[in-house]
Amino acid sequence: MSEAPHRDDAGAKLGMWLFLFTELLLFGGLFVLYAVYVTRHPESFASASNELDLVFGTINTLILITSSLAVAASVTALRKGSPGTAQVLLGAAIAAAMVFMINKYFEWSEKIEHGLYAGSSLLKDRADGWGVYFGLYYFTTGLHGLHVIIGAAILAWVFIQVRSGRINREHYISLENAGLYWHLVDLIWIFVFPLYYLIL
Amino acid sequence: MTQAANPTGNDRGFLEGGKYPGLFGWIFSTDHKRIGLLYMYAIITAFIVGACLGLLIRLELIAPGETLMGAQTYNAVFTLHGVIMIFLFIIPGIPAAFGNIFLPLHIGAQDVAFPRLNLLSWWLYIIGAAMALASLFGGGGAPDTGWTFYVPFSLETSTNVSLAAFGVFTLGFSSILTGLNFIVTVHRLRAPGMTWRRLSLFVWALYSTNWVQVLATPILGITVALIVLERIFGAGLFDPTMGGDPIMYQHLFWIYSHPAVYIMVLPAMGVVSEIIPVFSRKPMFGYVAVAVSSLSIAAFGSLVWGHHMFTSGMSDTAILVFSFLTFIVAIPSAIKVFNWVATLYKGSISLAPPMLYALSFIILFSIGGLTGLVLGSAATDIHVHDTYFVVGHFHYVMFGGTGFAFFGAMHYWFPKIYGRMYNMRVATIAWAFLFVGFNILYFSMKLVGLRGMPRRYYDYVPEYTTLNVVATVGSWVMAIGLITMFVNIFVGMRRGAPAGDNPWKSATLEWTLSSPPPAENFEKEPVVTHGPYDYQEAGLL
Known part of the structure; x- marks a missing residue:
C-alpha cells in the first residue's frame, strides 16, 4: 500500500506549509521571551548586544539570503528542464550552509573564550538582563543552527534525488518543499539578526 | 445494508494479511486502520498503568499520615499518573486511535x-512513551515535579526530569504530525459529494x-526543551537573579497546556455527536451550530491559558481579561450540550452501552464544566486554587468527559473494527459500576476541596478522613467497573457473536463497509448523496 499510485502535489505542499507554521511557533516561544525581557532590561540588552560581532552577523545574513536565492533558482532551473543547473545551484546552497556553520563556530568560540556563554560566572556577575540576553542568544541561534544543519541535510537528500532523476521536471514537489523549508530557515534568521545584532 | 459479511468465516478484512507476516505486518504497516489499532492498544495499556498509579494514590490517602508510601514516592507516583494519563492517554486517545481508523472512512x-x-x-x-516510562527507573529516581514541570523546582530537583521532558517533547512531535496529516486529509481526500456540510461532526471535531x-x-x-537546556546550562531564563x-515559564507552559485540554475534549464531543443521533434515531439537531462550536472552542480555548495563574502573581488586568475569555468558552460548550439534548427530545432512544457512555458524558461534563466556571472566576478561584476541588473538576471533564467518551467510542465502533459484538448486559453492568464509582470518587474530592484540603500532599489533617475514605472506596467501585469492561471487550474480541455490517443502523460511511472493513477500504470511490445523520434518506428508519 505504500506504493499507492496516489499523488497529490497540492496536498504535499499544504502539509509542508502547516509544518512550517509549527516551526515558526517553536521559535515563537523564544521570541516571546525576548519581547518580554527586552522591555524589562532595555539597558542590559543594549550593552550586551554590543558584544556581538556585526561583521560575522552580516556575512552570515548575506550567505543565507544568497543560498535561498540559489534554492529558488534551482526549482526554476529544474522546471525549465535543466537538472544540471539545478544540481549546481543546490550544491552552492549546501556549501553556503556549511560556510554559515563554520562562521558560527568561530563566532561562538570567540564569545565562549571571553567567558560569555550560557550560565557563565562572568554573566552571573553582570547586571540582570545580561544572563537572559546571552541565554536567549545561545538557545535561539543554537536552535537556528540546528535547523541549518537539518536544512542542509534535506537539500543534500534532494540533490541526490535530482541526480538520480527521481526528482525531475514532472515530479519536483520534494524539491519545492525542501526549498520552502530552506526559505524558512533563512526567514527566521532575518528576524534573529536584527533583534540580537542590530536594533539595540 | 444487508448482513452479508460473515466475520466468523474467512473475511477478517484489514485484520488479516498484510505486507509482512505476523507482528511486522502491524508495526510497519501504513494502513491507517492498523495504525489506529496499534495506537488503541498502546493507549489502553498506558491507561491501565495510569489507573493503577491512581488507585495507589487513593490507597495512600485512605488515612492521614504515611499509609503505603513516603512523601518522595507519593510525589513520583502522582507525577507519573499525570504524565501518563495526559500525554499517553487523553491527548492521543480519541484522535490517534479512533480518528486514525475512522476519519478516512468518514470522508470516503x-x-x-x-x-x-x-x-x-x-x-x-x-519512543516518547518509552522515555517517559524509563524516567521512572535509574538515575536520580522518578520525576517528582507534577506533570507541569514548574520552575524553579523542576530545575533544581535531582530526579530524571530531563528524560521525562524529552519524552514529552517527542510525544508532542507525534501529536503535531498526526494533526498535520489529518488537516491535509480532510482538505484533500474527501470523496465526491462529501461537502463540508456533509462531514460528520466527529470529523469536524477532529479537524478543529x-x-x-x-x-x-x-x-x-x-x-x-528550555527545561532540559536550563538544567544543563543554567542560563537563567526563568531565574530572577539572572533577569529571568x-x-x-508558566505562561509558555499553559499557552500549550490549556489549549491541550481542548485537544483532549473536542474529539470526545465529536464522539458524543456521533452516538447521540444514532441511538435517538433522529438527525442531529443544529448540525451547523455544533460544527461551528467546535471551531470556536478551538479558537477561544487558545486564549484563556492565564486562568491557571490567578494566584501566580499576574497583573489584575491580566486576571480580569483571562477570566472574561474563560467565560466565553462556556458558550460554544453549552451550544453543544443544548443541541445534544434537543436531539434526544422526542427521539426513539435506546439505552445501548455506547449511548449510556454518551449520556454520562453530557452529565459529567456539565458538572465538570460548571465547576470549571467557579475556577475561571477570579474571586472564587482564590479560595479553591490548588485544592482537591480542582482535582475533582478536571477529573470530571477529563475522565468523566473524555475518558467516558473514549469508552463510548470503544463500544460504538467495536462491532465495526472486529466484526463481533460484546456482551451488552455485562457492558451495561460495567458502565453502572464505572458511573457510580466515578461520582463517589470525584464528588468527594470536590467536597473535601471546598473544605480546604490542598492537592499534591500524601498527608492531611484528620478532619478530612471521612471524605477521603469515601473517595477511596469509590475508586474501588470504579476499578471493578474498569476490569469488567475490559474483560468484556476482550472476550467479545475473541468469542463475540457476529455483529453484521451495521448493527446500530448508522448513516456514516464506515457502516456501508463490511465488518471488519477490507484493507483497501472502499472498493470504488463512494459518491456521497446524503448527510451523516440523514437516516431517512439512507433508508435506515
Whole structure:
C-alpha cells in the first residue's frame, strides 16, 4: 500500500506549509521571551548586544539570503528542464550552509573564550538582563543552527534525488518543499539578526 | 445494508494479511486502520498503568499520615499518573486511535494523506512513551515535579526530569504530525459529494482539534526543551537573579497546556455527536451550530491559558481579561450540550452501552464544566486554587468527559473494527459500576476541596478522613467497573457473536463497509448523496 499510485502535489505542499507554521511557533516561544525581557532590561540588552560581532552577523545574513536565492533558482532551473543547473545551484546552497556553520563556530568560540556563554560566572556577575540576553542568544541561534544543519541535510537528500532523476521536471514537489523549508530557515534568521545584532 | 459479511468465516478484512507476516505486518504497516489499532492498544495499556498509579494514590490517602508510601514516592507516583494519563492517554486517545481508523472512512478516503508519516507518528509515540516510562527507573529516581514541570523546582530537583521532558517533547512531535496529516486529509481526500456540510461532526471535531495540535504543540516543545537546556546550562531564563522570570515559564507552559485540554475534549464531543443521533434515531439537531462550536472552542480555548495563574502573581488586568475569555468558552460548550439534548427530545432512544457512555458524558461534563466556571472566576478561584476541588473538576471533564467518551467510542465502533459484538448486559453492568464509582470518587474530592484540603500532599489533617475514605472506596467501585469492561471487550474480541455490517443502523460511511472493513477500504470511490445523520434518506428508519 505504500506504493499507492496516489499523488497529490497540492496536498504535499499544504502539509509542508502547516509544518512550517509549527516551526515558526517553536521559535515563537523564544521570541516571546525576548519581547518580554527586552522591555524589562532595555539597558542590559543594549550593552550586551554590543558584544556581538556585526561583521560575522552580516556575512552570515548575506550567505543565507544568497543560498535561498540559489534554492529558488534551482526549482526554476529544474522546471525549465535543466537538472544540471539545478544540481549546481543546490550544491552552492549546501556549501553556503556549511560556510554559515563554520562562521558560527568561530563566532561562538570567540564569545565562549571571553567567558560569555550560557550560565557563565562572568554573566552571573553582570547586571540582570545580561544572563537572559546571552541565554536567549545561545538557545535561539543554537536552535537556528540546528535547523541549518537539518536544512542542509534535506537539500543534500534532494540533490541526490535530482541526480538520480527521481526528482525531475514532472515530479519536483520534494524539491519545492525542501526549498520552502530552506526559505524558512533563512526567514527566521532575518528576524534573529536584527533583534540580537542590530536594533539595540 | 444487508448482513452479508460473515466475520466468523474467512473475511477478517484489514485484520488479516498484510505486507509482512505476523507482528511486522502491524508495526510497519501504513494502513491507517492498523495504525489506529496499534495506537488503541498502546493507549489502553498506558491507561491501565495510569489507573493503577491512581488507585495507589487513593490507597495512600485512605488515612492521614504515611499509609503505603513516603512523601518522595507519593510525589513520583502522582507525577507519573499525570504524565501518563495526559500525554499517553487523553491527548492521543480519541484522535490517534479512533480518528486514525475512522476519519478516512468518514470522508470516503483510501487512507490518510501521508500514510508513512502516520506510521512515523506512532513510532514517535512509542519512543516518547518509552522515555517517559524509563524516567521512572535509574538515575536520580522518578520525576517528582507534577506533570507541569514548574520552575524553579523542576530545575533544581535531582530526579530524571530531563528524560521525562524529552519524552514529552517527542510525544508532542507525534501529536503535531498526526494533526498535520489529518488537516491535509480532510482538505484533500474527501470523496465526491462529501461537502463540508456533509462531514460528520466527529470529523469536524477532529479537524478543529488538529488545528490546535498544530498551532499549540510547538510551544510545549520549546518549553520543555528550555527545561532540559536550563538544567544543563543554567542560563537563567526563568531565574530572577539572572533577569529571568518564573512566571514566563508558566505562561509558555499553559499557552500549550490549556489549549491541550481542548485537544483532549473536542474529539470526545465529536464522539458524543456521533452516538447521540444514532441511538435517538433522529438527525442531529443544529448540525451547523455544533460544527461551528467546535471551531470556536478551538479558537477561544487558545486564549484563556492565564486562568491557571490567578494566584501566580499576574497583573489584575491580566486576571480580569483571562477570566472574561474563560467565560466565553462556556458558550460554544453549552451550544453543544443544548443541541445534544434537543436531539434526544422526542427521539426513539435506546439505552445501548455506547449511548449510556454518551449520556454520562453530557452529565459529567456539565458538572465538570460548571465547576470549571467557579475556577475561571477570579474571586472564587482564590479560595479553591490548588485544592482537591480542582482535582475533582478536571477529573470530571477529563475522565468523566473524555475518558467516558473514549469508552463510548470503544463500544460504538467495536462491532465495526472486529466484526463481533460484546456482551451488552455485562457492558451495561460495567458502565453502572464505572458511573457510580466515578461520582463517589470525584464528588468527594470536590467536597473535601471546598473544605480546604490542598492537592499534591500524601498527608492531611484528620478532619478530612471521612471524605477521603469515601473517595477511596469509590475508586474501588470504579476499578471493578474498569476490569469488567475490559474483560468484556476482550472476550467479545475473541468469542463475540457476529455483529453484521451495521448493527446500530448508522448513516456514516464506515457502516456501508463490511465488518471488519477490507484493507483497501472502499472498493470504488463512494459518491456521497446524503448527510451523516440523514437516516431517512439512507433508508435506515
